[in-house]
Amino acid sequence: MEVYRSLKTLQEDLYNKKITATALTQQSISNILAQKELNAFVTVFEESALASAKKIDEKLQSNQPLGRLFGLTIAIKDNIVYKNHIATGASKILSGFISPYSATVVEKLLAEDAIIIGSTNCDEFAMGGSNENSYYGAVKNPVDTKRVSGGSSGGSAVAVAANLCLAALGSDTGGSIRQPASFCGIVGLKPTYGRVSRYGLMAYGSSFDQIGTFTHTIEDAALILEVIAGADAYDATCSPRAIPSYSNNISSNKKYKISYYKNAIEHAGVDKEVSAATLQCIERLKSEGHQVDAIAFDELDYIVPAYYVLTTAEASSNLSRYDGVKFGYHAKEATDLESTYKLTRSQGFGKEVQRRIMSGAFVLSAGYYDAYYSKAQKVRRIVAEKTYNTLEEYDFILCPTAPTPAYKIGEVQDSIASFLGDIFTVQANIAGIPGISLPLYTTSNGLPIGIQLMAGRWQEEKLLAFANALM
Numbered sequence: 001m002e003v004y005r006s007l008k009t010l011q012e013d014l015y016n017k018k019i020t021a022t023a024l025t026q027q028s029i030s031n032i033l034a035q036k037e038l039n040a041f042v043t044v045f046e047e048s049a050l051a052s053a054k055k056i057d058e059k060l061q062s063n064q065p066l067g068r069l070f071g072l073t074i075a076i077k078d079n080i081v082y083k084n085h086i087a088t089g090a091s092k093i094l095s096g097f098i099s100p101y102s103a104t105v106v107e108k109l110l111a112e113d114a115i116i117i118g119s120t121n122c123d124e125f126a127m128g129g130s131n132e133n134s135y136y137g138a139v140k141n142p143v144d145t146k147r148v149s150g151g152s153s154g155g156s157a158v159a160v161a162a163n164l165c166l167a168a169l170g171s172d173t174g175g176s177i178r179q180p181a182s183f184c185g186i187v188g189l190k191p192t193y194g195r196v197s198r199y200g201l202m203a204y205g206s207s208f209d210q211i212g213t214f215t216h217t218i219e220d221a222a223l224i225l226e227v228i229a230g231a232d233a234y235d236a237t238c239s240p241r242a243i244p245s246y247s248n249n250i251s252s253n254k255k256y257k258i259s260y261y262k263n264a265i266e267h268a269g270v271d272k273e274v275s276a277a278t279l280q281c282i283e284r285l286k287s288e289g290h291q292v293d294a295i296a297f298d299e300l301d302y303i304v305p306a307y308y309v310l311t312t313a314e315a316s317s318n319l320s321r322y323d324g325v326k327f328g329y330h331a332k333e334a335t336d337l338e339s340t341y342k343l344t345r346s347q348g349f350g351k352e353v354q355r356r357i358m359s360g361a362f363v364l365s366a367g368y369y370d371a372y373y374s375k376a377q378k379v380r381r382i383v384a385e386k387t388y389n390t391l392e393e394y395d396f397i398l399c400p401t402a403p404t405p406a407y408k409i410g411e412v413q414d415s416i417a418s419f420l421g422d423i424f425t426v427q428a429n430i431a432g433i434p435g436i437s438l439p440l441y442t443t444s445n446g447l448p449i450g451i452q453l454m455a456g457r458w459q460e461e462k463l464l465a466f467a468n469a470l471m
Contacts, residue, residue, distance in 0.1 A: 097328050125202060169212070175428075401437040
C-alpha cells in the first residue's frame with residue numbers, strides 16, 4: 001500500500017476507490033506492531049479506529065457528506081483523554097485509567113471523520129525533553145534508533161516520522177512539540193496560547209500548556225488546526241476569536257521583515273552544524289528579498305530558569321490530584337490517609353516528576369516565594385513584553401528549534417543540561433505566541449535540523465503561509 005504523507009492525496013484515493021479507510025487503518029495498525037521497537041505507542045485503539053474507518057467507508061459508498069478530515073489516521077499523546085479509552089500520561093500512577101470523557105480536541109477530530117489510531121508515548125506528564133522519562137521506556141528516533149526522539153511528545157513525533165499514521169497531536173509546554181519535530185524531521189506547530197482548548201489535556205503548567213500538531217505538510221497542519229481551534233465553554237482560557245480559514249490561505253508571495261538573535265546562533269551550547277544551517281537559512285531569506293535583521297536578546301540566559309521555576313510551581317499544584325484516593329494507582333501497603341499519599345506518590349511518580357513537584361513546592365513556600373516565584377514572574381513579563389515589541393516591528397523571529405540535533409539515548413544524564421535543550425522554544429510559551437518547527441536541513445551524518453519561526457499572537461495564518469513558502 002502507498003505510504004501517504006498528504007491528506008489531500010489520501011482523500012483523492014479514497015474518493016476514487018483506490019483504497020478503503022478500513023484497509024488504510026489496518027495497514028496503520030500493522031505498521032505500528034511491525035515497528036514496536038520504536039516504542040512510539042502506549043495503546044493502539046484497534047476496535048474504535050476500525051469502527052471509525054467502517055463508518056467512513058459506508059459514507060463513501062452511499063455518497064453521504066464527509067467530514068473535512070475523513071480518512072486521516074491520527075494519534076493522540078497519552079496525556080489527552082478519549083472517552084472509554086486508556087490514558088495514563090505515561091505514568092505508573094495512572095496505570096489502567098479509563099477516561100469517562102473525551103477532550104474537546106478529540107470530539108472535534110471525530111466530528112470531522114478523523115480516525116484516532118492510538119495514544120502515543122511521552123515523557124511522564126509531559127515533563128522532559130527526550131522522552132526518556134516515560135514509565136514505558138524511551139521512544140527511539142526512526143532516523144537513528146540509538147538516538148532520542150525528543151520530548152515530551154516524542155511518541156507523537158515518531159508516529160508521524162515513521163509513517164505509522166498521517167498526523168498526531170501533542171502538547172507543548174516549553175517546546176514539547178517543536179523540539180521532537182526538529183529531532184525527527186517533520187513539521188511541529190504550537191498555536192497561540194488559548195487558540196486550542198485544553199479541556200481533556202492532563203495539566204502540567206496550565207498557563208503554558210497548548211495542544212498542537214505533528215504533520216509532514218503545512219497544508220495538513222493548517223487544516224487540523226482549523227478543525228481543533230476555537231472557543232470552548234469547558235476552557236475559560238480558550239479564546240472566542242473567529243477561526244480563520246488557515247487551510248485556504250497558505251500561499252504567500254509577500255516579502256517579510258524577519259529578526260534573529262545573533263547571540264542565540266553564537267551561543268556556546270549550540271552545535272556548529274545547527275548554527276551553520278540557521279545562517280544558511282538567513283542567507284536564503286535575504287536572497288529571496290526578505291529583510292532579515294540581527295537584534296539583541298539579552299534575556300536569553302534567563303528564560304530557561306524562569307520557565308522552570310514557574311512550570312514546576314504550577315506542576316506541584318496540578319499533580320496534587322494524583323493521591324491514590326480518587327482514581328489511578330493506589331499503594332497496597334498503605335494503612336491510613338497519610339501513608340496512602342506518601343506511598344502512592346513515591347511509588348507512582350517517576351524521579352523526574354518527583355523532582356519537579358518538590359522544586360515547585362519549594363519555590364512556592366513561604367520563605368522562598370519572593371526570591372524565586374515572584375522574580376520568575378517578573379522575568380516572564382519582561383520577556384513577553386520584549387517579544388511583543390519585537391513582533392510589532394518584525395513579522396517573525398527566526399532561530400534554531402533546538403541547540404543540537406538528536407543525541408544518543410542515555411547520553412545526557414544531567415537534568416540541568418537537559419533543560420537547556422529548551423533554550424530556543426520556551427520563549428513562545430512564556431509569551432503565549434505561536435511557533436513552528438520546519439524540517440529544512442540535516443547534519444553531515446543525516447540527522448534532521450529544525451528551523452523555528454515565531455509570530456505574533458493569533459497570527460497562525462501568516463505563520464503557516466510563510467512556513468509553506470519555505471518548505
